[in-house]
Amino acid sequence: MAEQRLVTRTQFPASAESLKPRLKKALIFRLEGNIQESLELFQTCAVLSPQSADNLKQVARSLFLLGKHKAATEVYNEAAKLNQKDWEICHNLGVCYIYLKQLDKAQDQLHNALHLNRHDLTYIMLGKIHLLEGDLDKAIEIYKKAVEFSPENTELLTTLGLLYLQLGIYQKAFEHLGNALTYDPTNYKAILAAGSMMQTHGDFDVALTKYRVVACAVPESPPLWNNIGMCFFGKKKYVAAISCLKRANYLAPFDWKILYNLGLVHLTMQQYASAFHFLSAAINFQPKMGELYMLLAVALTNLEDTENARRAYTEAVRLDKCNPLVNLNYAVLLYNQGEERGALAQYQEMEKKVNLLKDSSSLEFDPEMVEMAQKLGAALQVGEALVWTKPVKDPKSKQRTTSTSKAASFQQPLGSNQALGQAMSSAAAYRKLPSGAGGTSQLTRPPSLPLEPEPTVEAQPTEASAQIREK
Secondary structure, three states: OHHHHHHHHHHOOOOHHHHHHHHHHHHHHHHOOOHHHHHHHHHHHHHHOOOOHHHHHHHHHHHHHOOOHHHHHHHHHHHHHHOOOOHHHHHHHHHHHHHOOOHHHHHHHHHHHHHHOOOHHHHHHHHHHHHHOOOHHHHHHHHHHHHHHOOOOHHHHHHHHHHHHHOOOHHHHHHHHHHHHHHOOOOHHHHHHHHHHHHHOOOHHHHHHHHHHHHHHOOOOHHHHHHHHHHHHHOOOHHHHHHHHHHHHHHOOOOHHHHHHHHHHHHHOOOHHHHHHHHHHHHHHOOOOHHHHHHHHHHHHHOOOHHHHHHHHHHHHHHOOOOHHHHHHHHHHHHHOOOHHHHHHHHHHHHHHHHHHHHHOOOOOOHHHHHHHHHHHHHHHHOOOOOOOOOOOOOOOOOEEEEEOHHHOOOOOOOOHHHHHOOOOOOOOOEOOOOOOOOOOOEOOOOOOOOOOOOOEEOOOOOOOEEEEOO
């Protein structure tokens, strides 16, 4: 009898009605977080009803939640054989392939899903693939199509605005962020991005007003406190800036942009040991950014560690192929050490970078950088003593050199969803350090930091302008 019962079950699968209690129990297990128990029940249902694509989808979903993405793709593929016109199967297959880092297969499946049925979520995942590949243009095209399909989706509008912001297309960024706030005035990501734009253009008070609204929604947001700190930095309230940045660092100790900003503020306050500490930490997380090594070299120079300062400058020159200030600062150090031949080589390299930048963009160089470069050029040609600082009242004030300017931010954008999700994670405003003891400080346009990729959105260190001491 037992053998006959088994044959009967194979020939006549269990009906949907008889499986309902088990399916309900499995769903309850999943909602309660008991994923393994739910998987076992769904597998039982799939065995009892092998021609049901829905049961296989539930099995694959539980496998996905357990992190077994490869097994999930196999089950989804089996389900696709039973139902080839289910957009959900194609979409979930695409998501699984993303986790398996098979981005080409993921794109194919997501495009199939869009062909069967257009959904916001599919557009979002497809856009994230392009962000993971670092292709901002394709990501923008996808999000534009998504906004046309769903013009009131605030997540799509905010993400598209942030992408335009990353590319420096402020008009379109403001337009899409404004639309997002029209539909959802409490959208903290859009508010944070809008505040960052205002901060970028030097309107610190208005930006702080925006950030107050965000603080009510997400009081423990690292990007928020980073941006607030850099607003205070732009307003020359350095103690408040350090306090806010330290809070941001406490909330996100591995965010190199926050460490970068802390190092910059401490350099501004001539606290070189603290600057060295934070810049060294930033380099540990972002070892391929030449500008960090340059600022570290400035701190080491003021700590009278010339040997290590030269090593830092050498590494900065090796990594940074665009920023002429790296070569200019290195040339200043070499000139002050009496190595005119080395200084001349760095000066010539700086000229090459400047010419390339002039040809490729309409970038305006910082006047202070130009002035320093002209003085150094004259000194190297005629061998006369060089006055590096403007006249100041204090005759004992130490000499300074330009360390960063508008041309200093040529870093690669962090193009990934994560970068987008953490809207404007570290929009920084950089300032020129005083030109002499007791000298006044001149502000430059604070830049907006790149977004940091996460499965949503993320921001980037920016244009920097600081005048640092050189002995």
